[in-house]
Amino acid sequence: MSATRSARQVETRKKKARRAIPRAKVTRNQGNTAGARKRLKKVAAKAQEARAKAAG
Numbered sequence: 001m002s003a004t005r006s007a008r009q010v011e012t013r014k015k016k017a018r019r020a021i022p023r024a025k026v027t028r029n030q031g032n033t034a035g036a037r038k039r040l041k042k043v044a045a046k047a048q049e050a051r052a053k054a055a056g
Contacts, residue, residue: 028040
């Protein structure tokens with residue numbers, strides 16, 4: 001079984017991509033899992049530190 005796309009599938013993907021609404025990429029992975037929350041906490045702490053440093 002091969003995973004190659006047929007010409008028809010390619011056309012369908014292109015049409016769907018064209019119809020899709022352009023949205024901004026997610027900058028922070030927000031989730032409710034332990035891992036995601038930990039990462040968010042870390043990113044928030046780094047941002048807070050950067051703001052404190054910028055303020056003087």
